[in-house]
Amino acid sequence: MPSTTGFDPEILGLPFYGDEHRRLAQQINTWCESYGELWQTVRRTDPDEAGRRLVQLLGDEGWLMSLDPTTGPHDLPSDTRALCLARETLAYTEDLADFAYSIQSLAATPIIRYGDEDQKKTYLPGMADGSIIGAFAVSELEAGSEVSAVGLSARRFHDGGYVLDGRKAWIANATIADLIVVIARTGDGPGPLGLTAFLVPVDTPGVRVSERLNAIAPRSFGHLSFEHCHVPAEAVLGRPGQGLVIALDLLERFRMTVGAAAVGFARRAADAALVHTRDRDAYGGKLFDLQLVKSSLADIQIRLNAASLLVARAAWECDRGDRGFAKHSNIAKVYATEAAQNVVDASVQLFGAAGLVEGSITERLYRQIRSLRIYEGASDVLRISIAETLDMRRGTHGG
Numbered sequence: 001m002p003s004t005t006g007f008d009p010e011i012l013g014l015p016f017y018g019d020e021h022r023r024l025a026q027q028i029n030t031w032c033e034s035y036g037e038l039w040q041t042v043r044r045t046d047p048d049e050a051g052r053r054l055v056q057l058l059g060d061e062g063w064l065m066s067l068d069p070t071t072g073p074h075d076l077p078s079d080t081r082a083l084c085l086a087r088e089t090l091a092y093t094e095d096l097a098d099f100a101y102s103i104q105s106l107a108a109t110p111i112i113r114y115g116d117e118d119q120k121k122t123y124l125p126g127m128a129d130g131s132i133i134g135a136f137a138v139s140e141l142e143a144g145s146e147v148s149a150v151g152l153s154a155r156r157f158h159d160g161g162y163v164l165d166g167r168k169a170w171i172a173n174a175t176i177a178d179l180i181v182v183i184a185r186t187g188d189g190p191g192p193l194g195l196t197a198f199l200v201p202v203d204t205p206g207v208r209v210s211e212r213l214n215a216i217a218p219r220s221f222g223h224l225s226f227e228h229c230h231v232p233a234e235a236v237l238g239r240p241g242q243g244l245v246i247a248l249d250l251l252e253r254f255r256m257t258v259g260a261a262a263v264g265f266a267r268r269a270a271d272a273a274l275v276h277t278r279d280r281d282a283y284g285g286k287l288f289d290l291q292l293v294k295s296s297l298a299d300i301q302i303r304l305n306a307a308s309l310l311v312a313r314a315a316w317e318c319d320r321g322d323r324g325f326a327k328h329s330n331i332a333k334v335y336a337t338e339a340a341q342n343v344v345d346a347s348v349q350l351f352g353a354a355g356l357v358e359g360s361i362t363e364r365l366y367r368q369i370r371s372l373r374i375y376e377g378a379s380d381v382l383r384i385s386i387a388e389t390l391d392m393r394r395g396t397h398g399g
């Protein structure tokens with residue numbers, strides 16, 4: 001039977017998860033189902049308006065509550081497994097809902113982990129209730145995969161503050177954000193050690209959207225410009241020179257959640273393909289009866305299971321505090337996003353021409369899945385990181 005939920009109840013039953021995670025998955029799934037018509041509406045809405053509306057809705061209904069740890073205790077878990085399950089279920093339901101949830105979490109997490117008390121008090125309550133929309137800006141046209149090449153400069157000002165000059169590229173929520181976490185070059189140390197993170201409200205003079213971009217799957221997306229943008233010393237997040245650590249720590253924690261979103265998209269495609277092949281008349285029977293169709297559906301299930309398990313393992317490693325979790329996060333992201341691309345493509349194939357019609361579920365998923373193999377670490381780059389964790393000298397082959 002198709003799962004018709006963003007998660008696999010059998011995998012959720014494994015010891016990677018606790019009862020609190022199972023409750024969360026059920027609750028967010030029920031919530032997604034209760035807003036059925038909204039998902040249709042937001043797809044027809046301008047992406048900026050849809051983004052604002054969804055962050056506000058998620059905040060109003062408590063799904064962003066964990067972004068303000070001072071409001072605890074919460075009755076739902078706020079760990080990495082919870083983030084993954086929420087993304088899996090939201091992505092299954094609607095790409096824009098996952099986007100709103102994930103970018104808000106991405107922007108708030110460095111404040112939760114590295115912010116001082118004032119910064120937390122100033123920003124986290126608004127990020128948790130949806131009234132402050134966040135963005136996280138590290139990429140530049142000249143510095144994408146190579147994070148340490150960031151060039152946007154932050155020069156010390158005589159009043160102890162900084163002046164930011166430069167550009168950021170490909171930023172999610174660029175056109176709707178109220179607050180941007182910016183990684184800039186202060187030169188406090190050589191090369192990668194010369195980066196610092198800043199909290200920059202968008203109403204700071206000198207900050208502007210330099211270009212709005214239409215992404216393959218519509219969303220708030222664009223390039224940002226910072227011109228003589230003066231921020232006080234209190235805008236530094238963490239310590240001067242800690243910017244690369246903050247950026248890498250965040251990306252390592254979020255990569256497996258990108259894998260989780262990929263699983264959500266893939267599971268939606270798999271469910272649609274199963275329903276279609278059982279329904280479609282072919283050769284005096286149903287499409288499903290053909291051996292090669294069954295083989296394709298079986299491969300989809302194999303990939304989905306493997307991807308879900310890798311995501312669950314990586315999130316579990318992170319939550320239990322294993323310092324080696326980053327490798328598992330990279331493995332989960334590479335496998336789940338590549339497998340999901342494959343699953344969505346196989347589903348389009350099983351639908352035939354109907355799978356390519358604009359607005360159909362498979363056409364939407366085909367566009368939505370593509371960027372996941374690029375952002376927060378392109379598959380090729382992560383493969384190199386995974387290979388670097390292998391100590392070839394300790395290999396078992398060659399005696």
Ligand SMILES: Cc1cc2nc3c(=O)[nH]c(=O)nc-3n(C[C@H](O)[C@H](O)[C@H](O)COP(=O)(O)OP(=O)(O)OC[C@H]3O[C@@H](n4cnc5c(N)ncnc54)[C@H](O)[C@@H]3O)c2cc1C
Nearest residue numbers: 136137138139144145170171172371374375376378380381
């Ligand atoms: C939808 C979307 C949302 C995004 N949101 C954000 C955001 O909110 N904030 C932000 O800061 N950035 C964001 N980005 C930018 C994203 O992080 C970068 O696109 C990504 O890091 C890759 O950088 P690049 O595009 O410059 O590609 P490049 O770095 O130019 O790489 C291009 C390709 O070259 C290959 N390659 C690069 N390096 C290596 C290597 N070492 N070994 C082997 N192959 C390699 C890979 O195939 C890679 O895909 C977003 C991107 C997308 C598509």
